[in-house]
Amino acid sequence: IGPGLGLSQWARQLLSLALDTELPLVIDADALNLLADMKRRQDNWVLTPHPAEAARLLLCDTATVEADRVAAARQLQQKYGGVCILKGSGTLIASAQGIAYCTAGNPGMASGGMGDVLTGAISALLAQGLDPVTAAQAGVQLHAAAADQAAAQGGERGLLASDVIEQLRDKVNP
Numbered sequence: 001i002g003p004g005l006g007l008s009q010w011a012r013q014l015l016s017l018a019l020d021t022e023l024p025l026v027i028d029a030d031a032l033n034l035l036a037d038m039k040r041r042q043d044n045w046v047l048t049p050h051p052a053e054a055a056r057l058l059l060c061d062t063a064t065v066e067a068d069r070v071a072a073a074r075q076l077q078q079k080y081g082g083v084c085i086l087k088g089s090g091t092l093i094a095s096a097q098g099i100a101y102c103t104a105g106n107p108g109m110a111s112g113g114m115g116d117v118l119t120g121a122i123s124a125l126l127a128q129g130l131d132p133v134t135a136a137q138a139g140v141q142l143h144a145a146a147a148d149q150a151a152a153q154g155g156e157r158g159l160l161a162s163d164v165i166e167q168l169r170d171k172v173n174p
Contacts, residue, residue: 002031003116016164019045024126024135025083028119032057035080045082046122046136048115073099083136087115091140092108095133104144106151106159113161142171 001018003005005011007030013166015034016027025045027035032049036056036159047057055062055073059081065072066116077094084090089107093100146167150157 001025002027002029003119005034007033024132026119026123026126027087028115029053038104041079041081042076043081044132045080045153046081047076047082047121048082048087048119048131049076049084050087050115056165070099075104078134083132085118085136085140087118089111091144093133093136093140097133100140102144103134104138104141104148106148106156108156108159109144109147111161114147117164117168123168142168146171 001015005015008164011030012034015031017025019040019042022044028046028048032047032053033056035047049057051062051065054065054076058065058072058075065086066088069088069090069092073084073086073094076086077096082095084094086094089105091102091105093102118139121143122135125135125139130138143164144166147159149167149170150163152165
């Protein structure tokens with residue numbers, strides 16, 4: 001939940017209802033901004049902030065997050081529970097089990113819609129019954145590998161989220 005949600009009172013109510021479920025959730029975009037104002041800690045969610053969203057969640061500035069990304073990812077997970085993915089160069093996946101690091105991916109991924117594709121990939125894996133940690137780690141790796149394959153075919157400049165979606169199919173259907 002999050003992409004396109006908005007920040008209205010209605011959005012807050014919808015997010016609260018979604019958070020009351022026992023089902024695993026992926027929290028992204030506007031839902032992360034709303035979550036920054038809530039006092040919630042859950043084990044059934046995957047949070048997917050980029051550094052600016054992480055800064056809002058941690059009540060600090062983006063430079064602080066970027067200065068020590070591992071510490072920021074760890075703090076997010078300790079504060080909010082579940083699995084916290086700190087997106088960016090060297091995406092980090094923090095859980096109670098520790099921190100995983102994704103070495104795949106490329107600068108072309110810094111474009112609109114990429115986070116939405118990642119959210120969809122992780123949500124699809126959760127819907128298939130994977131636990132949140134496994135879904136987050138697999139989703140991040142699949143997303144980055146698909147982006148690398150798309151960049152190899154058409155270059156990093158101008159890489160679109162839709163290019164990554166096309167490559168995801170190849171990654172999950174070898």
